[in-house]
Amino acid sequence: MEKLTRVVPTISTVEIEENAHDAFKRYRASYPIAILETGGYVVLRHADVSRLSEDPRLCATGTAIPTHGGITQGALFDIFQHGMLTANGHDHQRRRSAISRAVAGEVIGEFRTSVRKAANKLIDGYHQAGEVELGSDYAGKLPILALAGMLGLPDFEVSAFMRDIDQMNEFFRPDASPAAIAEAELAAKRVQGFLKALLASKRKGQSGDFLSRYLAMVDADQDVSDTEVIIQLVQLIIGGTESVRAAMVAQTANLLSSRAQWQAVCENPALASSAVSESLRFEPGIAGVVRLSTDDIDIDGWIIPAGQLVILSSMSALRDERMFEQPDCFNIFRSDLVPSHLAFGGGAHKCVAEALGRAELEEGLNVLAERLPDMMLKTRPTFIGHVFVRRTTECRLTW
Numbered sequence: 075m076e077k078l079t080r081v082v083p084t085i086s087t088v089e090i091e092e093n094a095h096d097a098f099k100r101y102r103a104s105y106p107i108a109i110l111e112t113g114g115y116v117v118l119r120h121a122d123v124s125r126l127s128e129d130p131r132l133c134a135t136g137t138a139i140p141t142h143g144g145i146t147q148g149a150l151f152d153i154f155q156h157g158m159l160t161a162n163g164h165d166h167q168r169r170r171s172a173i174s175r176a177v178a179g180e181v182i183g184e185f186r187t188s189v190r191k192a193a194n195k196l197i198d199g200y201h202q203a204g205e206v207e208l209g210s211d212y213a214g215k216l217p218i219l220a221l222a223g224m225l226g227l228p229d230f231e232v233s234a235f236m237r238d239i240d241q242m243n244e245f246f247r248p249d250a251s252p253a254a255i256a257e258a259e260l261a262a263k264r265v266q267g268f269l270k271a272l273l274a275s276k277r278k279g280q281s282g283d284f285l286s287r288y289l290a291m292v293d294a295d296q297d298v299s300d301t302e303v304i305i306q307l308v309q310l311i312i313g314g315t316e317s318v319r320a321a322m323v324a325q326t327a328n329l330l331s332s333r334a335q336w337q338a339v340c341e342n343p344a345l346a347s348s349a350v351s352e353s354l355r356f357e358p359g360i361a362g363v364v365r366l367s368t369d370d371i372d373i374d375g376w377i378i379p380a381g382q383l384v385i386l387s388s389m390s391a392l393r394d395e396r397m398f399e400q401p402d403c404f405n406i407f408r409s410d411l412v413p414s415h416l417a418f419g420g421g422a423h424k425c426v427a428e429a430l431g432r433a434e435l436e437e438g439l440n441v442l443a444e445r446l447p448d449m450m451l452k453t454r455p456t457f458i459g460h461v462f463v464r465r466t467t468e469c470r471l472t473w
């Protein structure tokens with residue numbers, strides 16, 4: 075008997091841009107997958123996203139994304155060509171291994187203390203003013219300061235580093251203009267040049283910091299080229315900035331919109347960990363991970379054909395009614411929250427620095443709660459983007 079192939083529905087750009095959570099919810103109820111009008115198949119349900127994160131028929135995108143946008147060389151292209159995030163199999167393992175071990179060393183070190191110090195310094199700068207735009211002046215700066223600390227940057231270089239990272243990250247936004255992409259290319263070149271100089275100075279006198287640890291591991295492994303060393307650091311910077319920024323804005327706005335939960339965190343800092351987890355579930359900083367299908371994939375009779383762009387949507391999966399009670403309710407006391415969930419991806423590419431990301435979010439939250447317990451949300455942000463990194467609109471706080 076011939077097998078019945080079901081018709082996959084298309085989610086229009088208008089409906090997804092109007093409210094992505096609602097659109098995913100509508101389609102998720104009846105279909106495990108949908109096609110996006112802008113291109114690509116999106117996997118909607120928790121069990122499927124979870125399972126397919128480990129499926130070898132879905133591979134990382136290599137250089138397909140910049141090539142599709144007409145970029146075939148240069149500093150941005152190199153990030154895709156030599157980085158771990160876009161690599162598969164042995165190349166991926168080779169590039170990830172030393173970074174992963176060096177990051178593990180950071181987690182048990184002084185990282186949390188240095189994040190708290192940076193957070194307090196930022197707040198000192200505008201405490202008197204009684205107002206701040208959280209996205210640009212706290213959530214955007216804190217992860218870059220954390221990275222600058224990890225890399226051992228001298229204070230006088232931090233502002234230029236911050237500017238270059240912001241410009242480079244523009245490339246990864248869903249609506250990047252050609253002018254922003256040209257700026258991003260120049261910024262990526264500067265960041266790579268800067269890291270090269272930093273590494274050269276490190277190799278001379280090794281000590282016990284993150285970079286020295288990373289270089290010692292690379293030297294011991296002897297299977298990562300000098301270019302790859304620099305590009306993995308660039309990927310650490312890219313992976314560790316916008317994702318944290320969006321998540322930090324989301325957790326602050328979610329908690330302040332539910333005063334009792336904000337109050338609870340102010341009174342008990344130990345709740346920061348579940349507040350961070352629940353906020354990442356409710357409004358993840360990264361909407362999903364992007365893959366290419368190398369074979370037909372059958373999900374209960376609905377087929378993703380080979381050769382397609384596939385989005386494993388954590389944004390949809392983390393609101394799946396099959397997995398969470400009242401998924402559209404933000405509740406830091408929920409009992410069905412799994413500590414390590416799909417907001418950090420899954421399978422071989424699962425976030426290499428989840429512990430650092432969580433530490434930044436928890437310390438960033440606790441410092442805000444300690445210093446500004448009476449703060450109010452003046453402008454509530456909205457979240458834009460339903461494929462990869464999400465952007466937030468203004469989030470103004472007053473106290």
Ligand code: HEM
Binds near residue numbers: 160422
């Ligand atoms: C809220 C914080 C964070 C979130 C939500 C997040 C999320 C993710 C996700 C979903 C992936 C998987 C991407 C994929 O499979 O295509 C990933 C990978 C990655 N993340 Fe994170 N991340 C966070 C923080 C960080 C931080 C702080 C760093 C670095 C300091 C970082 C560096 C990376 C890198 C380098 C990868 C690539 C791993 C690989 O390809 O093997 N992330 N992250």
